Amino acid sequence: xxxxxxxxxxxxxxxxxxxxxxxxxxxxxxxxxxxxxxxxxxxxxxxxxxxxxxxxxxxxxxxxxxxxxxxxxxxxxxxxxxxxxxxxxxxxxxxxxxxxxxxxxxxxxxxxxx
Amino acid sequence: xxxxxxxxxxxxxxxxxxxxxxxxxxxxxxxxxxxxxxxxxxxxxxxxxxxxxxxxxxxxxxxxxxxxxxxxxxxxxxxxxxxxxxxxxxxxxxxxxxxxxxxxxxxxxxxx
Numbered sequence: 001x002x003x004x005x006x007x008x009x010x011x012x013x014x015x016x017x018x019x020x021x022x023x024x025x026x027x028x029x030x031x032x033x034x035x036x037x038x039x040x041x042x043x044x045x046x047x048x049x050x051x052x053x054x055x056x057x058x059x060x061x062x063x064x065x066x067x068x069x070x071x072x073x074x075x076x077x078x079x080x081x082x083x084x085x086x087x088x089x090x091x092x093x094x095x096x097x098x099x100x101x102x103x104x105x106x107x108x109x110x111x112x113x114x
Numbered sequence: 115x116x117x118x119x120x121x122x123x124x125x126x127x128x129x130x131x132x133x134x135x136x137x138x139x140x141x142x143x144x145x146x147x148x149x150x151x152x153x154x155x156x157x158x159x160x161x162x163x164x165x166x167x168x169x170x171x172x173x174x175x176x177x178x179x180x181x182x183x184x185x186x187x188x189x190x191x192x193x194x195x196x197x198x199x200x201x202x203x204x205x206x207x208x209x210x211x212x213x214x215x216x217x218x219x220x221x222x223x224x225x226x
Contacts, residue, residue: 002157031212043158043203043216056213090157099146099207100165103214105157 003027004093004106012112018079021109025072025093031055032074033094033103034066038087049074050097081113126223133191135220137204140185144206148214149178149189153200161189161202191222199224 003026013019025032034046045058049068060066063081068074078085088108094101127133139147145166150158164171164178164187171178177190187204201221205214 002159004157033213035214042218043205043214045213045215048213056211058213092157094212097212098210099212101212102160102163103212105150105159107155108157 002104002106004091004104006089006091006106006109008109009107010110010112012114013081014114015081015083017081017113018077019081019111021076021078021089021091021111023074023076023091023093023106025074025091026104029093029095029104030072031094031097031101032068032072033092034060034074034076035090035092035105036087037090037108038084041087043090046076048097055097078111083113086111086113123218124221124223126225127194128225129194129196131194133189133194133198133222135189135191135202135222137187137189137217138185139187139204139206139217141206141208141215142182142185143208144185144215145209146207147178147180147187148205148207149176149187150203150205150216151198151200152203152219158203194222194224196224196226198222 005024031050046060048056066076090108092103092105148163149161152158162173175192201219204217
């Protein structure tokens with residue numbers, strides 16, 4: 001158990017819908033990362049927050065957005081869902097927000113878009 | 115663009131043998147490398163890391179070798195056990211940025 005929690009574990013929805021994935025980082029960790037794992041793209045970095053502020057952005061679609069709240073939990077919002085958005089979404093957390101800080105991954109949310 | 119790739123998608127080894135998983139990277143500015151293990155239904159789990167000012171680092175039953183000249187990284191697992199069966203990813207970061215760029219992954223199958 002990494003100490004990072006993600007809810008829900010599974011999510012099935014239809015195209016065009018909007019969903020929210022939630023992540024609680026390990027106690028004491030200030031940085032949260034979101035990654036997408038799909039069969040054709042592998043594991044890809046989406047976005048990073050550090051202490052409530054956006055720190056880095058990857059290949060995140062405009063239909064996707066995220067935020068980190070004062071209690072440090074984070075939410076990833078996916079809207080206008082397409083079939084290709086079906087993937088595993090992982091959240092990771094680390095103490096610091098720079099390279100060299102070990103990232104601990106949560107168990108993931110499996111999103112299926114029908 | 116930058117990329118991190120793996121030579122072999124699947125590696126099958128016998129229990130007790132040593133395993134070697136390879137990874138090539140293309141960004142010469144990459145300076146921090148990590149190996150992750152992902153078991154079925156779980157998130158990636160940190161195994162070992164190495165900075166670019168080192169060429170070897172050892173952990174418990176694992177060794178990471180870094181060859182910056184040819185931009186190659188390898189993970190050696192000694193006395194491979196059934197519990198080592200998983201997908202292994204190399205990842206890298208550049209500079210102070212902490213976003214991880216992952217390789218495609220190698221599935222390690224341990225046979226009895």
